[in-house]
Amino acid sequence: MKEIRQGCLECGKRLLGRIDKKFCDNSCRSTYNNAKNRIKNVLIQRVNSQLRKNYRILSKYNTSKKTTVARQTLALEGFNFELFTSTYTNKSNNTYYFVYDQGYMPIYDGKRYLLVKSKSE
Numbered sequence: 001m002k003e004i005r006q007g008c009l010e011c012g013k014r015l016l017g018r019i020d021k022k023f024c025d026n027s028c029r030s031t032y033n034n035a036k037n038r039i040k041n042v043l044i045q046r047v048n049s050q051l052r053k054n055y056r057i058l059s060k061y062n063t064s065k066k067t068t069v070a071r072q073t074l075a076l077e078g079f080n081f082e083l084f085t086s087t088y089t090n091k092s093n094n095t096y097y098f099v100y101d102q103g104y105m106p107i108y109d110g111k112r113y114l115l116v117k118s119k120s121e
């Protein structure tokens with residue numbers, strides 16, 4: 001049974017050379033793979049952008065090592081409570097959510113947040 005060889009996956013040109021070749025040149029290969037990965041890259045860029053924004057907001061309000069701030073204040077700045085980089089649960093079973101070294105924990109029925117900064121190593 002003879003294999004039917006397709007053209008370049010990006011531009012459709014006839015392929016010369018190896019039987020398993022998929023692209024006519026590096027430009028077509030790059031263009032094809034960039035388009036294929038574009039959706040993933042956009043998602044990553046959005047998440048990273050929001051993490052940077054969360055970090056800036058926490059840094060703005062946490063001028064000392066510990067402080068409290070209203071949830072509404074953070075929300076009005078555009079803080080996304082669903083995005084964080086890590087969590088820490090202490091011996092009292094309180095969970096802190098961290099955006100890199102800036103952390104927050106809900107207090108007073110979730111209307112206020114305790115802001116903390118992790119100890120640098």
